[in-house]
Amino acid sequence: MxxxxxxxxxxxxxxxxxxxxxxxxxxxxxxxxxxxxxxxxxxxxxxxxxxxxxxxxxxxxxxxxxxxxxxxxxxxxxxxxGRGWDVQKSYVAMTKPYYHAMIGAPKAWTPGTNGPVKKQIVYVKAANEADLEKYKGQLRDKIVVTEVTAPPKTGFEPDAKRYTDEDLKKMADATAAPSVRPAMTDDALAAYRARAALRLKMADFFLSEGAVAVLSNPRGGSDGTFFTSNGAPYAADAKPVLPEIETAPEDQLRLIRLAEAGIPVEVEMETQTKFQTQDxxxxxxxxxxxxxxxxxxxxxxxxxxxxxxxxxxxxxxxxxxxxxxxxxxxxxxxxxxxxxxxxxxxxxxxxxxxxxxxxxxxxxxxxxxxxxxxxxxxxxxxxxxxxxxxxxxxxxxxxxxxxxxxxxxxxxxxxxxxxxxxxxxxxxxxxxxxxxxxxxxxxxxxxxxxxxxxxxxxxxxxxxxxxxxxxxxxxxxxxxxxxxxxxxxxxxxxxxxxxxxxxxxx
Amino acid sequence: MxxxxxxxxxxxxxxxxxxxxxxxxxxxxxxxxxxxxxxxxxxxxxxxxxxxxxxxxxxxxxxxxxxxxxxxxxxxxxxxxGRGWDVQKSYVAMTKPYYHAMIGAPKAWTPGTNGPVKKQIVYVKAANEADLEKYKGQLRDKIVVTEVTAPPKTGFEPDAKRYTDEDLKKMADATAAPSVRPAMTDDALAAYRARAALRLKMADFFLSEGAVAVLSNPRGGSDGTFFTSNGAPYAADAKPVLPEIETAPEDQLRLIRLAEAGIPVEVEMETQTKFQTQDxxxxxxxxxxxxxxxxxxxxxxxxxxxxxxxxxxxxxxxxxxxxxxxxxxxxxxxxxxxxxxxxxxxxxxxxxxxxxxxxxxxxxxxxxxxxxxxxxxxxxxxxxxxxxxxxxxxxxxxxxxxxxxxxxxxxxxxxxxxxxxxxxxxxxxxxxxxxxxxxxxxxxxxxxxxxxxxxxxxxxxxxxxxxxxxxxxxxxxxxxxxxxxxxxxxxxxxxxxxxxxxxxxx
The missing domain is CATH 3.40.630.10 (Zn peptidases)
Structure with missing residues (x-):
């Protein structure tokens, strides 16, 4: 002091x-x-x-x-x-059981679909690598839809808040200076690492199984709002990934509910992205x-x-x-x-x-x-x-x-x-x-x-x-x-x- | 009683x-x-x-x-x-000054664009019929963007509320049974009629001036949410209208701000709709x-x-x-x-x-x-x-x-x-x-x-x-x-x- x-x-x-x-x-x-x-x-x-x-x-x-x-x-x-990347086209819609234009955007540094594709979807829900086994041979020529882990909640709380006098007093009265990030518990850390590793495994699996593209919503959102996730491979020597669109949770959950009810779902999508490797x-x-x-x-x-x-x-x-x-x-x-x-x-x-x-x-x-x-x-x-x-x-x-x-x-x-x-x-x-x-x-x-x-x-x-x-x-x-x-x-x-x-x- | x-x-x-x-x-x-x-x-x-x-x-x-x-x-x-109507394709994006896929849906009972169109926009802001005069000759082969009258507000209030005990007591204690709809004042009624008449005039004007399509957001929304308006012509003998997409206000306001700053804006869109007149x-x-x-x-x-x-x-x-x-x-x-x-x-x-x-x-x-x-x-x-x-x-x-x-x-x-x-x-x-x-x-x-x-x-x-x-x-x-x-x-x-x-x- x-x-x-x-x-x-x-x-x-x-x-x-x-x-x-x-x-x-x-x-x-x-x-x-x-x-x-x-x-x-x-x-x-x-x-x-x-x-x-x-x-x-x-x-x-x-x-x-x-x-x-x-x-x-x-x-x-x-x-x-690393590489420059820009979106030149982004379109995704459910076309069966009926037409519905979806809200989404290509995940950063993903390739495009090389023209429009229209494919059946497969919903892949995997808590660990072993869970992927049951999708072996099921993904060729399909669009993979992954889990929405944070479904939208009804807005009983306001989106926007300001600090109250009480909040500010607490900050002023703080005596310690906590570390920049609270350390994770060992369990939380292990879980975090396992999820990250699983995501990489899944990406490889979808690619090697011959899927056409991925629709994902890893971080939730609501009302037409979705989050763009980080961790995309911007490095010039990044290994190939599939085209991937992050979607509004409402749109993705509809696909998932239909798929889980055994109703065939078809999705049409077209993304075009441009890589720049000159600089x-x-x-x-x-x-x-x-x-x-x-x-x-x-x-x-x-x-x-x-x-x-x-x-x-x-x-x-x-x-x-x-x-x-x-x-x-x-x-x-x-x-x-x-x-x-x-x-x-x-x-x-x-x-x-x-x-x-x-x-x-x-x-x-x-x-x-x-x-x-x-x-x-x-x-x-x-x-x-x-x-x-x-x-x-x-x-x-x-x-x-x-x-x-x-x-x-x-x-x-x-x-x-x-x-x-x-x-x-x-x-x-x-x-x-x-x-x-x-x-x-x-x-x-x-x-x-x-x-x-x-x-x-x-x-x-x-x-x-x-x-x-x-x-x-x-x-x-x-x-x-x-x-x-x-x-x-x-x-x-x-x-x-x-x-x-x-x-x-x- | x-x-x-x-x-x-x-x-x-x-x-x-x-x-x-x-x-x-x-x-x-x-x-x-x-x-x-x-x-x-x-x-x-x-x-x-x-x-x-x-x-x-x-x-x-x-x-x-x-x-x-x-x-x-x-x-x-x-x-x-009246006529049956279904959406078979809905796509809209800003393509200049840069690419941005927009959120929107065709207005009910509007025709499709007959394939993709990519056109410059004109922002039309008209409080009355006389204001339309200045757009005469400006709309041929353009996509018209109309005013967003209710821009999004930051969410300091929760979206969702339940009735409080006090609310319910007020309802229980009410002695009169108010009419189903509170009557409009003469002024409000005149304004309402004027707006409705202006909307019809604008639709005719855009069509007769040779515009290609309309982007509109008559009722606001926020965060990716938009309202679909009613009043569309479902009658079998309805007169022709232009293709029209209702958009998320954030997307439409971006077009408007750019246009008002004198920056050329181009929009690409494709809608396909299906009319049914058999039944x-x-x-x-x-x-x-x-x-x-x-x-x-x-x-x-x-x-x-x-x-x-x-x-x-x-x-x-x-x-x-x-x-x-x-x-x-x-x-x-x-x-x-x-x-x-x-x-x-x-x-x-x-x-x-x-x-x-x-x-x-x-x-x-x-x-x-x-x-x-x-x-x-x-x-x-x-x-x-x-x-x-x-x-x-x-x-x-x-x-x-x-x-x-x-x-x-x-x-x-x-x-x-x-x-x-x-x-x-x-x-x-x-x-x-x-x-x-x-x-x-x-x-x-x-x-x-x-x-x-x-x-x-x-x-x-x-x-x-x-x-x-x-x-x-x-x-x-x-x-x-x-x-x-x-x-x-x-x-x-x-x-x-x-x-x-x-x-x-x-």
Whole structure:
């Protein structure tokens, strides 16, 4: 725990209140965050890792940041990722016992069907490898339908919630900083591994048995909403898989119920997907507002969020929202013509969804690691991330770094009336600030209202522009711009915690 | 108001409590209501008026009722309806600025596109006929996209709710019986008529301007759920319209935002629909458990619900639920081998969605009207209807008939522990009991928990088997079976109210 009392520290932490007021005025009254979000979502489209949509977004954000007056804008390769992939056609319908057009999307990095196919289905329900035996010889020339393990539930609970005062108090009062991911029990871990292994076995089995395609719904959803699953083989040397469509659970369950009742079911489908193997590299977009203080301009304040998304929607809350807020934050600062002491650098990360690749490799390339730091490792004053949906900022996670508590407490004070005043010692995980935290750099993610992120938008086909909350995004932009500006102007860089290499969950 | 006090009446109203206990045991412990619902929804499919799905359902229900031991099962024509129509293909996708498969379904009774078409869109936004002028000459060979007037809202409220004790008390305490439909104000009526007239003008305009097809979302929805609108031209001599797909609002709004930003949008679509004009008649399914009392067996107790549905889903809550409950009620009675004094007749109505056609015409054909009653008009002891979704029964609407209050109050008493004890003097409208009520026959609809009927299922593409609540349907089946049995065994037919011809809302 810090030795100073928060109150004393708050008094001691000076910052430019007049500039914060200007930032707030610009961000709340002349916001462009929704316009930016529109371009990222509707205009660029889905932004799967190394897809054409992500390429469009990389180019557009680079150009837009330059238009706003940032310099050194660059679409910067971070290293080798894997194949590009885009959907060119997606159609699936039940054609027997009667016609019904289904809701679905090809699973990322799956091949197309090579024209329309119309086949009987076989429902395969397997709890383990032995269960597959009974389908031997049954799958040739068939479309395989796998189990829906999370059927839709009636919505007695609202999709969207904000943190209550009680929720926030609990976070503020937390004394420990729990690990980024709660460790799995041995049993849960064994079950998880068994399921993953079974999925691979099933994919091989379907292919070797001569099935034509797979319809799956591994993660539920409801009302026309379905989740797109990760874990697809994007590697250039990935072994072949069957065409596979992830479907809305209602549509898939209808097929299953009919099949289980012994009623012949026929499905027609056509998917066309396009692989790109000319350029296997991944990219981040970066741009700067240069520092103006002779001594401090070589130091850097970073802000960022991942620009890539899943492919069945336009990745509005995951994470056009965070990207648009970060862009808006630097737009606000440029509109105010700030002269920061330190250099402010925005980074829009690529390939986050496949394992924080863009940020991890950027950190490795620019800052090195905790054991072998590069020269810029010492130069980073702080990194701020946004990637928990469209909800407004309610405070910030200290990420176990108690020394920043008085600073962040002071900086949040002008935003108490906007609902952002909670400082929690807790860690949060799952996104790009971890890449900094992992090598001993002060990287932070804000606390955001969850809204319908967990229920409706995160990794679903319904993560669209409609889900964005304009007022929340304006508020977040203002707070991020303020934190970034304060960090750029502070006498000292943000204090760091003892180096703490985050190990992946077992 | 009735002259007897409810308490005295309740004591006076005798019924066979032992049989009610048997009905409850059969219905709660050996229910087949979900199996029936599965056949009506998944197996028969969408059951649009005079569609192949409704024909399948008519045949299946007739056969099933016969298997259970009912007699005189018949698919009985009620008169002329209009064309049959079924969907044979439905595909729509945005193909520029990038590919995105859209969620949608052809509007009922629209023609197909005659193969795939791929065209630029024009967004047409018109508040009145004059606004259409500016699109003159702009629509040839284009796909027209019309306005989304109810954009999706974030779900801060749950989709599904049950009546609270307070809600029910309000219904019970109501003293007046409000008219079936609150009258529109003159202004609202004028606006409604203007909108309807504008829609017709727009359809003509799009056709005459040489547009290829229309994408519309007149009623909102969210998360992949959309509503199918009514008012389609099913008449055999309906004038031509363009192919039209109703879409998920998220998909349609993306097209609109892009078009409004001046970005060229191309849509590919293919719909194939099949008209049937050989048989323009509409049908109801009827079947009987014959009465056994010499004097009373010529009298009839009826129970029913409409079997038809809209076409974009399987009409699970509207109204496979009510149909399955009514079928289950007679199955329970047959399983108990009851010997009712009066004849019990189930009716599954056709073409309710287009204006209660099946029940209205059945009543006309069998009972006549209030002015010229047919001989059976005097024979009907009562009619019970179910058509407000999958929610359990919470009580019954007296439909302004105070004389039945003490009877229904007594009959509900064994089901207080199942949440059904409210008797409200209120009218309820919108479904087939009105056809009886309109000619002075005692027709009733039960009070049902709303659940997600208004938000998710009623007339949507998501009115599927998943939405059915097994426990609610079991409870409803038991209560309906009891009311029907009690009505069949009672010394007198249900009392009638003074004849009250329901006028359509102005």
């Amino acid at each position: 810090a030795a100073t009392s928060p109150l004393l520290a708050q008094q001691a932490e000076k910052f430019d209140q007049a500039m914060i007021a200007k930032i707030r005025d610009e961000g709340m009254n002349r916001s462009k965050v929704m316009e930016t979000a529109f371009y990222l979502t509707d205009v660029c489209g889905p932004r799967l890792a190394n897809s054409e949509g992500l390429q469009r977004a990389n180019q557009w954000t680079k150009d837009q940041l330059t238009k706003w007056g940032l310099v050194n804008a660059n679409v910067e390769p971070w290293g080798d990722f 296997l590299k991944g990219y981040n977009v970066v741009a700067e507002i240069p520092g103006t203080d002779k001594k401090l301009k070589s130091e850097i304040v970073m802000l960022g969020g991942h620009l890539d998304s899943w492919h069945a929607a336009t990745g509005a809350t995951d994470n056009a929202a965070g990207s648009a807020v970060m862009m808006e934050a630097v737009r606000i600062l440029k509109a105010l013509n700030v002269k920061p002491k330190r250099t402010i650098r925005i980074a829009l990360w690529g390939e986050e969804e496949e394992g924080l690749h863009g940020s991890k490799n950027y950190v490795k390339n620019h800052f090195g690691d905790a054991v072998k730091p590069l020269p810029d490792h010492e130069k980073l004053a702080g990194y701020y991330n946004l990637d928990n949906g469209t909800g407004k900022i309610r405070g910030i996670y200290l990420q176990g770094n108690e020394a920043v508590r008085p600073i962040f407490t002071a900086w949040l004070q002008p935003f108490a009336d906007l609902g952002a005043s909670t400082v929690t010692p807790r860690n949060t995980g799952g996104t790009d600030h971890l890449s900094f935290d992992a090598v001993g750099l002060p990287g932070f993610q804000f606390i955001q209202d969850g809204l319908d992120y967990g229920t409706r938008t995160h990794h679903t086909n319904m993560d669209t522009y409609e889900r964005l909350q304009p007022d929340d995004l304006k508020q977040a932009s203002v707070i991020v711009a303020s934190f970034v500006y304060n960090t750029a102007m502070r006498d000292q860089k943000l204090p760091r915690k003892p180096i703490n290499i985050v190990k992946p969950a077992q | 009735a002259a007897t006090s409810p308490l005295l009446a309740q004591q006076a109203e005798k019924f066979d409590q032992a049989m009610i206990a048997k009905i409850r045991d059969e219905g709660m412990n050996r229910s087949k209501v979900m199996e029936t619902a599965f056949y009506l929804t998944d197996v028969c499919g969408p059951r649009l008026a005079n569609s192949e799905g409704l024909q399948r359902a008519n045949q299946w229900t007739k056969d099933q009722l016969t298997k259970w031991g009912l007699v005189n099962a018949n698919v009985e024509p009620w008169g002329d309806f 323009l008649k509409g049908y109801n399914v009827v079947a009987e458990i014959p009465g056994t009392d010499k004097k009373l067996k010529s009298e009839i107790v009826m129970l029913g619900g409409h079997l038809d549905s809209w076409h974009a889903a399987t009409g699970a809550t509207d109204n496979a639920a009510g149909s399955a409950v009514m079928m289950e009620a007679v199955r329970i009675l047959k399983a108990l081998n009851v010997k009712p004094k009066r004849t019990i007749r189930i009716a599954l109505w056709g073409e309710e969605e287009e204006g209660l056609h099946g029940s209205k015409n059945y009543v006309k054909n069998h009972f006549g009207d209030a002015v010229k009653p047919l001989p059976d008009h005097e024979k009907l002891a009562g009619y019970y209807n179910l058509d407000n979704g999958t929610g359990k029964i919470r009580g019954i609407y007296l439909q302004g008939n105070e004389a039945v209050r003490p009877i229904f109050t007594a009959w509900l008493q064994p089901f207080a522990d199942l949440g059904a004890s409210t008797v409200t003097p209120r009218n309820t409208g919108g479904t087939d009991h009105l056809s009886f009520d309109a000619v002075g026959l005692p027709g009733f609809q039960f009070i049902q928990d709303g659940l997600d009927y208004g938000t998710r299922t009623h007339h949507t593409n998501m009115d599927t088997y998943e939405r059915l609540q097994p426990d609610d349907l079991k409870q409803a089946s038991v209560i309906v079976a009891s009311f029907v049995y009690n009505t069949a065994m009672r010394d007198q037919k249900l009392p009638r109210k003074p004849i009250n011809i329901v006028k359509p809302a102005q």
